[in-house]
Amino acid sequence: MSYRHKRTQEILKIHQAIEDGEDIEFVYEDFLSGSDYLDLVEQLDISGDDTVAIYSFDGAQLYRNKGSDTWICSVHYLRI
Structure with a gap:
C-alpha cells in the first residue's frame, strides 16, 4: 500500500472522529x-x-x- 493512500485513509478517519465530537488536534503536514x-x-x-x-x-x-x-507553472506527479 502506498504512503499516499495509507496516509489519506488515516486523515479521513481523523476527520470523521472530529466530526463525531472527539477532541483531537489535527496537524496539517503536507x-x-x-x-x-x-x-x-x-x-x-x-x-x-x-x-x-x-x-x-x-x-x-x-x-x-x-x-x-509571465506565468509560472509547476507540475508534480505523485505516485508515492
Missing part, C-alpha cells in the same frame, strides 16, 4: 492534509492505484509600468 485534495478523494473515489497530479500556476507582472507578464 498536501494530503489539504481540503482540496481530501474533497477530490471523496468526490472521485481516488484509490491507492491512482496517480495524482498537482498543478500550480502563478502569474507576475515583470515591470511596474509595463504590460508584460
Whole structure:
C-alpha cells in the first residue's frame, strides 16, 4: 500500500472522529492534509492505484509600468 493512500485513509478517519465530537488536534503536514485534495478523494473515489497530479500556476507582472507578464507553472506527479 502506498504512503499516499495509507496516509489519506488515516486523515479521513481523523476527520470523521472530529466530526463525531472527539477532541483531537489535527496537524496539517503536507498536501494530503489539504481540503482540496481530501474533497477530490471523496468526490472521485481516488484509490491507492491512482496517480495524482498537482498543478500550480502563478502569474507576475515583470515591470511596474509595463504590460508584460509571465506565468509560472509547476507540475508534480505523485505516485508515492
